[in-house]
Amino acid sequence: MNKNYNESRNFDALGRDALTALDPDAARILRRLQKAYAAHAAACKAGQKDGPAPTYGYTGPAAEARLSREEADILYRRADLFNLCALAHQARQALHPGNIVTYVADRNINYSNICVCACRFCAFFRPPGHPEGYVLSREELDRKIRETIALGGTQILMQGGHHPDLSLSFYEETLTWIRNAHPGIHIHAFSPPEIMFFAEKEGLSVEEVITRLMRAGLHSIPGGGAEILTDRARSQVSPNKCSSGAWLGVMKTAHQLGLKTTATMMFGHEEEEGERLDHLFALRALQDDTLGFTAFIPWTFQSAHTNIVCAPETAQGYLRVLALSRLVLDNLPSIQASWVTMGPQVAQLALLAGANDFGSLMIEENVVAAAGVSFRLSREEIHAVIGKAGFMPRQRSMGYRLLD
Numbered sequence: 001m002n003k004n005y006n007e008s009r010n011f012d013a014l015g016r017d018a019l020t021a022l023d024p025d026a027a028r029i030l031r032r033l034q035k036a037y038a039a040h041a042a043a044c045k046a047g048q049k050d051g052p053a054p055t056y057g058y059t060g061p062a063a064e065a066r067l068s069r070e071e072a073d074i075l076y077r078r079a080d081l082f083n084l085c086a087l088a089h090q091a092r093q094a095l096h097p098g099n100i101v102t103y104v105a106d107r108n109i110n111y112s113n114i115c116v117c118a119c120r121f122c123a124f125f126r127p128p129g130h131p132e133g134y135v136l137s138r139e140e141l142d143r144k145i146r147e148t149i150a151l152g153g154t155q156i157l158m159q160g161g162h163h164p165d166l167s168l169s170f171y172e173e174t175l176t177w178i179r180n181a182h183p184g185i186h187i188h189a190f191s192p193p194e195i196m197f198f199a200e201k202e203g204l205s206v207e208e209v210i211t212r213l214m215r216a217g218l219h220s221i222p223g224g225g226a227e228i229l230t231d232r233a234r235s236q237v238s239p240n241k242c243s244s245g246a247w248l249g250v251m252k253t254a255h256q257l258g259l260k261t262t263a264t265m266m267f268g269h270e271e272e273e274g275e276r277l278d279h280l281f282a283l284r285a286l287q288d289d290t291l292g293f294t295a296f297i298p299w300t301f302q303s304a305h306t307n308i309v310c311a312p313e314t315a316q317g318y319l320r321v322l323a324l325s326r327l328v329l330d331n332l333p334s335i336q337a338s339w340v341t342m343g344p345q346v347a348q349l350a351l352l353a354g355a356n357d358f359g360s361l362m363i364e365e366n367v368v369a370a371a372g373v374s375f376r377l378s379r380e381e382i383h384a385v386i387g388k389a390g391f392m393p394r395q396r397s398m399g400y401r402l403l404d
């Protein structure tokens with residue numbers, strides 16, 4: 001039995017057939033996937049298939065590895081964490097053989113915290129007229145980008161609140177200014193809810209808004225604002241934000257216009273467990289259609305200073321979702337560990353539970369910090385954390401091109 005888990009250090013360490021102790025349905029599914037990923041890895045090695053491609057145009061493993069919704073539910077509820085993570089690591093190794101773990105060096109720039117959305121989980125926003133509300137000046141933006149470049153950063157992730165008084169022209173002019181002032185920087189900006197807000201405010205289609213932003217300098221779109229992609233959960237935690245269909249629609253339009261995007265899931269608040277799976281399956285269906293997502297970033301809700309009271313998600317709960325993400329999202333090349341919310345030690349474990357990417361150096365972060373979580377890591381610390389988990393850190397671009 002263990003021979004098929006050769007890529008899994010944890011499983012090998014057991015030295016026995018841990019599957020025999022499992023729920024029989026979960027064990028049957030784990031064995032099927034284990035075989036499929038082993039066959040995929042072997043075929044890639046023998047050159048019978050396209051090699052694993054950690055970037056665009058990726059085609060996943062054979063259909064035998066595809067999980068149905070029912071199977072995913074069984075694994076999520078009944079597989080033991082150890083075997084789930086071991087299988088997710090095997091899937092990761094089949095797609096990304098070797099021991100490279102990538103990360104991007106970027107800075108989160110929040111151009112404004114003024115927002116009319118008032119999501120219950122958000123500790124970052126301030127309503128219009130609030131004394132702590134701000135809109136970054138050009139000078140501040142310029143300083144932040146210069147600092148990013150000086151630290152070896154290649155990208156800015158620019159997002160903000162739903163500001164009622166800023167026009168689409170303001171965002172276009174900002175993008176054009178950044179492009180002209182800092183032509184080397186990659187502009188990863190405006191999550192789907194912001195784009196929906198721009199479209200509704202200006203009376204334009206999503207396609208027109210994205211096209212205009214692309215013309216002005218937008219390079220890619222971050223997967224923020226997804227929270228949980230069901231309308232039940234969204235109406236509860238972010239009733240004024242765009243619907244799940246609108247979020248997916250913006251991403252589909254962006255992909256059709258040639259933009260790459262990421263996808264996220266914020267979990268551990270008021271969603272039902274099954275809604276986490278709904279989220280994953282909605283992303284998988286869209287990715288089947290467009291292949292436009294480069295990466296998936298699941299992260300846990302942080303409750304301090306928000307209007308939601310709940311216990312924090314455990315490390316085990318996080319790893320279970322992460323591992324299941326790798327297995328369900330068989331068409332999405334990269335899964336990121338969230339050291340910003342889980343801390344470096346759990347992020348190390350995530351690298352053995354399906355994640356192949358360490359996210360971002362995050363030279364600046366405001367949104368999670370506003371909710372009371374303040375893990376910070378320097379580039380040297382990121383290298384050390386990845387290295388101590390047995391992997392080789394490599395800096396990448398948004399498109400997963402290795403840069404060092």
Ligand code: SF4
Pocket residue numbers: 113115116117118119122123124125160161162193238241
């Ligand atoms: S999460 Fe975004 S949209 Fe919601 S209140 Fe915060 S800034 Fe506004």
